[in-house]
Amino acid sequence: MNCKYFGECGSCRNYKDGYEGQLLKKIELNKERFKDMYSSEIDICKSPDSGYRARAEFKIWHIGDDIQYAMNALEHKGVVIIDECPQVNEHILKLMPSLLKEIKDKQIDKKLFGADFLSSSSGEIVVSLLYHKKLDTEWELQAKEISQKLGVYIIGRSRKQKVVVGQDYVTETLHVNGSDYKFMQIENSFTQPNPRVNEQMIAWAMHQFDGINGDLLELYCGAGNFTIPFASKFDKVLATEISKSSIAAAKNNMLLNDVTNIEFVRMSAEEFVQALDGVREFRRMAEIDINSYELKSIFVDPPRAGMDEESCAFAARHDNILYISCNPETLHRDLIYLTKTHDIQRMAMFDQFPYTDHVEMGVKLTKKA
Template sequence: MNCKYFGKCGACVVYDGGYEYQLSLKVELNKDRFRPFYGGNISVFKSPDSNYRSRSEFKIWHMDDEIHYAMNNIDKNGVVLIDECPQVSRPIYVLMPKLLKAIKDNNIDFKLFGVDFLSSNSKEIVVSLLYHRSLDAAWKEIATKIAAELEIYIIGRSRGQKVVAGQDYITEILKINGSEFRFNYIENSFTQPNSKVNEQMISWALENLSDTDSDLLELYCGAGNFTIPFAKEFRKVLATEISKSSINAAKTNMGLNSVENIEFVRMSVEEFVQALDGVREFNRMKDIDISSYGINTIFVDPPRSGMDEATCNFASRYENILYISCNPETLARDLAILCKTHVVNDLALFDQFPYTHHAEMGVKLSKKG
C-alpha cells in the first residue's frame, strides 16, 4: 500500500519495508511469544495490502471555511489532515470526497466533528455523522436528499439522539468454503473490520472443529459471526453473550441464513457457569434443556482482556477448545492455564490490522492423553 501520509498519520505505525515485511515482524514476534506452548509453524492468513477496512472512523476538522477529514498524528500530538485513505474499502474510498463536498454544499457541517463509515462486500454503505448539536427535521430532509444522491444510508448522531435517513444497517455477504452467509451489520455496533480476513478466520475455525457429530458450546458469541457457520456443522449450538443488542442481531442473522439449531442465552460467562453447575437458577435458562446437549467442543472469542482464570478452568472441562483472540498477550496468559490440561494442535495468525502491531490469533487445543 502506498500512502502519502505514512510517517504522519497514526493509523499506520509499521510501514517501512512494505506489507510483507511488517507481516513478517508480527509472525516472528508471535513465534517467540507462543514458543512455550507450540513448536510448530504458525498458519498465517494475509490481508489485502490496501482497501481492506470495511469499517473506519475519521475526525472532521474545521479550518477557515472548509472542512477536512483528520486522523491523530503518529506522535499523538495534534492531527494530520487527509483527503484520502488507502486503508478503507474501495466503496468508502470513492465516497469520501463526494460526501465531504455534499455536506459542505448543503450546509450541514455546523458542529460536525466526526464521520464513521461501514461498508459491505456488495458496496452498501452506512455513514454516521457525529455532531455537537441537536438535529432537527430540516437536517433529516437534507440528509435524506444526500443519501439518495450518493446511494448510501446516513445516520445523524448527537448526544441522546439518533436520526436515520434510510436504514441503520448493511447486509454483508461472507463467502466461506463455497457457501454464502448473510449478516446484518448495525451501525455503531461491533463488526469485524477486515471482511476478507474474517472469511479466512471463519474458514480456519471450521477446518479445526472437532467432533461435529456432537454439540458445540460458544462463549462471547456476539452477533453470530462464527456461530451461524458453525451451526451448519453441529447437531446443536448453545451460545452465550452478555449484550442484549448482540443477541437480538444474532437471532436476526439466524433467520437470514435459515438456521434453526442455535439457542442463544443472554448471560455473562460467570452466570452461565453457575447455572450449568447448579449453583444458581436463572430465568433466562428456564427454557433450555441442558441435559439434551452432548458437548465435547467449546469455542471462545473473548474481548481484549481475554478470559479470567475461572473461565479458563471451565473451558478446560471440554475435550476440544477453539480460541480466537484479538490480543496475543492475554492469549499467552490464558494458554499458561489451558495447557495444564490441553495441548496446542494448531496456531494461526490473522492479519486483521495491517501496518500496525496488532494481530488476531487462533488456537486449537485438545485434551492431553
C-alpha cells in the same frame, strides 16, 4: 499499499518494509511469544495489501469555513488532514470526497466532529455523522437529500440522540468454503473490520472442528459471525453473548441463513457458568434444556482482556477448545492455565490490521490423554 500519509498518520505504524515486511515482523514476534508452549508452524492468514477495511472512523476538522477529514498524527502529536485513506474499501474511498462536499453544500457541517463508515463488500454503506449539537428536522431533511443523491444510509448522532435516515445496518455476504453466509451488521456495534481476513478466520476455525461430533458451546458469540457457519459442523450450538443488540442481530442472521439448530442466550460468560453449575437461576435459561446437549467442544472469542480464571477453568472441562483472540498477550496468559489440562494442536495468526502492531490469533487445544 502506497499512502502519501505514511510517517505522519498514526493509523499505520509498520510501513517501512511494505506489507510482507510488516507481516514477517508479526510472525517472528508471535513465534517468540508462544515458543514456550508451541513450536510447530503457525498458520498465516494474510490480508489484501490495501482496501481491506469495511469499517472506518474519521475526525472532521474545521479550517475556517472548510471541513476536512483528519486522523490522529503519529505519536498523537496533533492531527493529520487527509483527503483519502487507502486502507478503506473502494466503496468508502469513492464516497468520502462527495460526502464531504454534500455536507458542506447542504450546510449541515456546523458542530460536526466525526464521520464513521460501515460498508458491505457489495457497496451498501451506512455513514454516522457525529455532532456536538442537537439535530433538528431541518438537519433530517438535508440528510435525506444527501442520502438519496449518494445512495447511502445516514445516521445523525449527538448526545442522547440518534436520527436514522434509511436504516442503521448493512448486509454483508461472506464466502467460506464454497458457501455464502449473510450477516446483518449494525452501526455502532462490533463487526470484523477486514472481511477477507474474516472469511479466512472462519474457514480455519471450521477446519479445526473436522471429525468432531456432538454439540458446541460458544461464549462471546457477538452477532453470530462464527456461530452461523459452525452450525453446519455440529448437531446443535448453544451460544451466549452479553450485548442485547448483538443477540438480536444473531437471531436475525440465523433466519437470514436458514439455520435452525442454534440457541442464542443473552448472558455473560460468567453468568452462564453460574447457571450451568446451579449457582444462580436465570429466567433467560428457563426454556433451554441444557441436559439435552452433548457439550464436548467449546469456542471462545473474548474481548481484549481475555478470559478470567473462572472462565478458563470452565473451558478446560471440555475435550476440545478453540480460542480466537484479538490480544496475543492475554491469550498467552490464558494458555498458561489451559495447557495444564490441554495440548495445543494448531495455532494461526490472522492479519486483520495490516501496518499496525495488532493481530488476531487462533488456537486449537485438545484434552491431554
